[in-house]
Amino acid sequence: MAMFGRKQGIAMATNFMKSLIIQRSSTLPSNTRCLSDAVSSEVITSHTAKWMQDTGKKSPMELINEVPPIKVEGRIVACEGDNDPALGHPIEFICLDLDEPAICKYCGLRYDTSNKSPMELISEVPPIKVEGRIVACEGDNDPALGHPIEFICLDLDEPAICKYCGLRYVQDHHH
Structure with missing residues (x-):
């Protein structure tokens, strides 16, 4: 008995949904969206066409x-x-x-x-002249940046390079 009532309820719900779908499709054209009553699709279409035709304005x-x-x-x-x-x-x-x-x-x-790598930018810095044979390169004042104090020996006549930041040092022979 309960099975008969359940089938009948499903049939009634299905018929009700079909009637709603048929009623809605007959009142609204199938190719338009449901817009609010305040704005019609003709107004939207003409406004868009008007905006697209104005070639004097830039997008x-x-x-x-x-x-x-x-x-x-x-x-x-x-x-x-x-x-x-x-x-x-x-x-x-x-x-x-x-x-x-x-x-x-x-x-x-x-x-x-810029199109230059950091090492290319550092290489544009001229070698720093120092008086002694040993220089202490500190990089930046902020130790949190990872550059420890690097002691560099300047025995050669060519510039010595810091292995952390790439700065070059040369001994000033005029002193």
């Missing part, structure tokens, strides 16, 4: 492409977009490639680093 991406790449030092940059956090641009950390500028996926800003 947002064309405006961003006019901004030259931002020169940065280092291999990683944090793009924050605009100063207004209400715009919804999250902070994106971008790893820079030496070949071409990196582009932020949220705002389209481009970031570029």
